[in-house]
């Protein structure tokens with residue numbers, strides 16, 4: 001389930017947004033100021049943040065700037081919420097790194113449409129499009145992983161966590177991902193799960209890929225993490 005963090009100091013507005021998002025199937029966390037928002041983000045990286053511009057203490061714009069400056073939160077999708085309708089303010093908000101901008105009052109329908117648009121742009125791996133790397137194919141719609149061997153399609157049996165891990169690797173090939181990054185992007189939390197957990201699931205994934213001779217796709221990069229290579233050897237019968 002996608003987690004949305006709502007940062008809004010007016011509790012009536014926060015509650016209204018939360019009700020609508022929960023109704024649409026999102027998990028909602030509400031924070032009433034920048035400090036609480038930062039604590040929530042430190043705990044669990046949400047899929048998206050609705051960030052009110054005017055907050056007591058540190059403003060939403062300052063918070064968005066801070067997140068953009070840090071590696072862990074750089075890609076965090078942010079929609080700014082504001083009562084200001086000035087064009088200059090909109091530019092400032094987008095300059096601070098917001099992905100979109102909504103002027104109050106907005107309808108629940110508009111809010112949901114904007115959220116879905118930002119999530120689609122930011123997370124192509126969340127879409128149902130099948131991905132293919134080096135002859136290995138993963139289809140999120142059917143939850144099937146296959147490798148073509150001649151005329152045959154060989155099925156790969158993977159567990160749910162290994163499936164998500166493989167999906168992330170296949171949609172971000174050739175890049176080295178640290179264990180902390182993988183926990184953030186695949187598990188959605190890097191505080192309560194030990195980094196060793198990643199090693200366990202990578203090992204299981206390699207074991208699952210071994211029968212179709214694809215375990216070499218996932219490379220260990222010493223001292224850095226893991227990478228999915230697009231260089232896959234031919235299937236040897």
Ligand code: CA
Nearest residue numbers: 009052054055
């Ligand atoms: Ca406010």
